[in-house]
Amino acid sequence: MRKPRSLRTRLVVSSVVLIAVVAAVISTVTTIALHSYLFSQLDTQLSDVARRATGPGPPGLDKPPRAADLRFLTMGGQPVGTMGAVVPDGGGGDVQRGGISVQSETAAGEPRVDAQQLTREQTDALERVPLDGEPHSVDVPHAGGYRVTSHPFDGGTLLVGLPTAQVEDTLSTLVVVEVCVSAAGLVAAGIAGATSVRMALRPLRRMARTAKRVSELPLHQGEVVLRERVPERDTDPRTEVGQVGAALNRMLGHVGSALAARYESEMRVRRFVADASHELRTPLASIRGYAELTHRGSEPVGPDTRHALARIESESARMTGLVEDLLLLARLDTGRPLDTRTFDLSPLVVDAVSDAGAAGPGHRWRLDLPQEPALVRGDAPRLQQVLVNLLANARTHTPEGTMVTARVRRAAEGGGVVVRVEDDGPGIPRQTLPRIFERFARGDPSRSRAHGSTGLGLAIVRAVVTAHGGEVSVTSAPGRTVFTVHLPAPECEPPSLEGHSPVRGDDSPSRAPG
Secondary structure (H helix, E strand, O other): OOOOOOHHHHHHHHHHHHHHHHHHHHHHHHHHHHHHHHHHHHHHHHHHHHHHHHOOOOOOOOOOOOHHHOHHHHOOOOOOOOEEEEEEOOOOOOOOEEEEEEEEEOOOOOEEEEEEEOOHHHHHHHHOOOOOOOOEEEEEOOOEEEEEEEEEEOOEEEEEEEEOHHHHHHHHHHHHHHHHHHHHHHHHHHHHHHHHHHHHOHHHHHHHHHHHHHHOOOOOOOOOOOOOOOOHHHOOOOOHHHHHHHHHHHHHHHHHHHHHHHHHHHHHHHHHHHHHHHHHHHHHHHHHHHHHHHHHOOOOOOHHHHHHHHHHHHHHHHHHHHHHHHHHHHHHHOOOOOOOEEEEOHHHHHHHHHHHHHHOOOOEEEEEOOOOOOEEEEOHHHHHHHHHHHHHHHHHOOOOOOEEEEEEEEOOOOOOEEEEEEEOOOOOOOOOHHHOOOOOOOOOHHHOOOOOOOOOHHHHHHHHHHHOOOEEEEEEEOOEEEEEEEEOOOOOOOOOOOOOOOOOOOOOOEEOOO
């Protein structure tokens, strides 16, 4: 695909092309005008020579210089190279005699003009000239271009020709001069145009740099202070560029106000969620406690009551988990600092797979750990929750018998650790993938088992990983779904790793206890 040219290039090229067209038109008109003028002069001179050749001779001569003698060729009054030919009456248009004046020297070395007889080829060329008294252009062999006219006299018609070499040389010189001047003018116009356009586009370039800096700001999340503005000198309303700069500044002001309002609204919602989650923990704990106390009482309870109490206890436990997830997300959103330290991630993976194997004995669980320590820097309980949520997601949304693999590797580029949780289940619906990490996002009901999830597990995964400066992604197809977590490398090595050596196997799959 052809790369588009910049605005500066297009303006300079357009200006140079326009100047080139104007120069071409002026040069063409000048050349045509000079061509007409010079040939008009030549035709006038040709007519004068023909009249003198066929007119009476000067007084005192015994015999006038008749045209039939071609004596006018050597008498002067016309340029060297003048051509003459006689066509007698009744001769069928054939040339009887013809000659051309040539420059020669006398015995004393003085210049003189002689008449040289025309060749047969040259007389044949002259015989093709119409005898209408008008000047015609003829290409005479071995003599070049001529303007030839006819003039009658007693006994025939005289053909007189003058060479056009001088006129053609003048026109050729003019064309060369016009080309050179036009080329020099175009080069100068290109340099001057590039300089002027560069200076005229400086405000636009400054606006482009401002827009680029704004586009690089993280406007999609968190508090955004939009201080970038177009410089005051580029906002003059009297110019088109200044109007664009002023409009861009007004737009940036509106965007900054909208982002500030959005952030304030988000913070109010987050504070409300955090406060509500915190306040709900106590009554939920009380409901569960009273339900358990009723189960342990000595008073007889009917089956319906026992079922109702069991459902109250179950739903209160589920609601407690939801409240805890909301509280964790609210704390992460507010940027509450993590309890970070450098540790080996492999033992956390082993523990998480062991717990998942106990919770889902119908699945097949596999570990794939490196031989060397997988060092990361972060909050161990939070990263443990990431692993638990990913494994629980695989257990909840895949049928029994599915193979789930937890794999840990050192990142090939940039350092850090990569954790992958892979299963060979039915996959995630394509329409769900773009919003899989959103809060309260639910997949297709066919992927759920007995109960649907709250939709906060993967949102917590992304929030915790992002808080650690990492990235999480997912790829899915029928038969293979992979969640990938990339955690950055620690800035410094820990002084000691005692008590953190994981249970490592080789590259072959190993079933975790459970």
